[in-house]
Amino acid sequence: MVNTNEIENIELSFLQLKDYQELKKALIESYPEMPDSYWLRPQLKTLINLFPEGQVVIRVNGQIAGCAFSIIVDLSKYETQHTYKRISGNYSFNTHDPDGNTLYGIEIFIRPEYRGLRLGRRLYDYRKELCERLNLKGVAFGGRIPSYHKYSDQMSPKEYIAKVRLKEIVDPVLNFQMSNDFYPSKILKNYLEGDEESNDYAVLLKWDNIYYEKETTTQPVLTKKIVRLGLIQWQMRPYNNLDDLMNQAEYFVDAVSGYRSDFALFPEFFMAPLMAENNHLSEPEAIRELASHTEEITQRFSELAISYNINIITGSMPEIKNDRLYNAGFVCKRDGSVERFEKLHVTPDEAKVWGMQGGSKLKAIETDCGKIGVLICYDIEFPELSRLLADEGVDIIFVPFLTDTQNGYSRVRNCAMARAIENECYVVIAGGVGNLPKVHNMDIQFAQSMVFTPCDFAFPVNGIKAEATPNTEMILIADVDLDLLRELNQFGSVRNLKDRRKDIFQLKRV
Numbered sequence: 001m002v003n004t005n006e007i008e009n010i011e012l013s014f015l016q017l018k019d020y021q022e023l024k025k026a027l028i029e030s031y032p033e034m035p036d037s038y039w040l041r042p043q044l045k046t047l048i049n050l051f052p053e054g055q056v057v058i059r060v061n062g063q064i065a066g067c068a069f070s071i072i073v074d075l076s077k078y079e080t081q082h083t084y085k086r087i088s089g090n091y092s093f094n095t096h097d098p099d100g101n102t103l104y105g106i107e108i109f110i111r112p113e114y115r116g117l118r119l120g121r122r123l124y125d126y127r128k129e130l131c132e133r134l135n136l137k138g139v140a141f142g143g144r145i146p147s148y149h150k151y152s153d154q155m156s157p158k159e160y161i162a163k164v165r166l167k168e169i170v171d172p173v174l175n176f177q178m179s180n181d182f183y184p185s186k187i188l189k190n191y192l193e194g195d196e197e198s199n200d201y202a203v204l205l206k207w208d209n210i211y212y213e214k215e216t217t218t219q220p221v222l223t224k225k226i227v228r229l230g231l232i233q234w235q236m237r238p239y240n241n242l243d244d245l246m247n248q249a250e251y252f253v254d255a256v257s258g259y260r261s262d263f264a265l266f267p268e269f270f271m272a273p274l275m276a277e278n279n280h281l282s283e284p285e286a287i288r289e290l291a292s293h294t295e296e297i298t299q300r301f302s303e304l305a306i307s308y309n310i311n312i313i314t315g316s317m318p319e320i321k322n323d324r325l326y327n328a329g330f331v332c333k334r335d336g337s338v339e340r341f342e343k344l345h346v347t348p349d350e351a352k353v354w355g356m357q358g359g360s361k362l363k364a365i366e367t368d369c370g371k372i373g374v375l376i377c378y379d380i381e382f383p384e385l386s387r388l389l390a391d392e393g394v395d396i397i398f399v400p401f402l403t404d405t406q407n408g409y410s411r412v413r414n415c416a417m418a419r420a421i422e423n424e425c426y427v428v429i430a431g432g433v434g435n436l437p438k439v440h441n442m443d444i445q446f447a448q449s450m451v452f453t454p455c456d457f458a459f460p461v462n463g464i465k466a467e468a469t470p471n472t473e474m475i476l477i478a479d480v481d482l483d484l485l486r487e488l489n490q491f492g493s494v495r496n497l498k499d500r501r502k503d504i505f506q507l508k509r510v
Contacts, residue, residue, distance in 0.1 A: 066110035105141030230256025235473035266315035390423035
């Protein structure tokens with residue numbers, strides 16, 4: 001093995017035909033069990049001509065230490081079963097398809113004296129970077145299992161791979177490939193002729209490109225990766241009428257859109273001050289009278305969303321449907337469309353004082369900034385809802401809330417923080433502050449609006465991206481990076497979504 005003190009230079013470069021003789025010698029050294037298995041000069045010339053970017057060598061002090069050769073294929077044509085001979089077009093590489101979807105590895109090796117320097121990882125990293133750059137779905141190759149011949153009379157290839165994964169058996173090749181984020185997809189029979197050590201078996205190993213974007217012939221839609229959030233920490237104050245309330249709402253929409261925010265989030269029951277004129281009614285009657293404003297407020301928010309080019313989450317409002325009272329809200333998108341959401345778990349007070357009903361529809365909402373979910377206040381305290389949204393691809397969960405006391409706020413805050421960690425997503429909470437002495441059952445409010453993140457190296461160490469001043473009217477602006485969530489899912493210190501034990505528990509809609 002080469003001493004690291006003797007290394008002056010490590011260089012990754014494209015394969016050139018003049019490298020052939022040195023490369024042939026390196027191949028023979030690397031596969032002593034298959035001394036006649038080396039590429040011919042015309043074959044390498046074909047590879048270079050077809051796909052020069054896919055053929056690289058790694059040099060140490062100017063000497064070839066290893067190589068990685070690849071082609072592009074439409075893997076769906078070979079998914080059921082294939083051999084090395086078939087995937088390579090009988091070694092002619094006429095299977096290379098520039099319009100394919102997968103980077104397929106046909107050769108990778110490190111010369112024996114250079115092993116242990118993690119040069120193989122550099123080659124695999126190059127393949128991954130190339131895959132991302134070409135917008136391919138992933139990387140795949142047939143991986144040898146050279147230690148299998150020692151166990152073939154005791155177990156099947158499937159059992160062997162399971163034991164390698166559990167570290168009960170050491171297979172240096174398969175172990176190395178899995179440590180580089182490749183996962184076994186299926187067993188390939190009679191894959192490589194003459195591979196007696198693997199008993200002619202191989203494992204189809206894959207790596208998925210989390211940045212892959214499928215091409216479409218429909219109208220192009222730009223999905224933002226950096227999303228700017230505008231949170232409105234709303235002061236409860238008396239308003240003379242609906243116009244006054246909406247003028248204040250427009251002021252905040254104008255303010256956050258001035259910072260080019262993609263979303264404006266209002267709190268739960270932000271329009272509660274309008275109930276002051278209904279104090280002569282009973283509380284159930286007053287909240288139903290308030291519901292008479294919901295349709296007009298939603299319409300006016302939709303107009304603001306279009307004119308200010310911002311997606312508005314209206315907080316929540318009382319709504320009567322089929323003679324039943326619900327706590328519901330709307331996502332008014334800047335393209336003019338409107339999506340409804342509803343509170344699924346009403347608090348005991350909402351049910352007892354107002355006669356409010358819990359909703360029944362939980363949904364992920366498509367926006368120009370990816371999928372979002374909205375959970376109203378108490379709903380964030382039920383982890384199943386957030387998990388269902390995460391399973392449907394939601395990146396941001398918005399939580400409009402209203403809490404009267406600090407301990408009520410702490411429940412919302414702490415549960416929201418937990419949901420961000422559990423579901424590898426951003427959770428955004430916005431509440432109302434101040435007092436309404438002339439509104440029954442809505443007299444005091446406590447809030448501190450915040451943006452929560454997962455807890456890992458790419459995020460704030462305390463999981464808090466931004467936080468407002470407690471109990472003060474203000475706006476809070478924060479940027480969140482959706483690509484960081486993709487990287488966390490694949491490469492995080494812990495991976496809460498991927499590591500779930502679905503073999504012992506499951507969560508599903510009824």
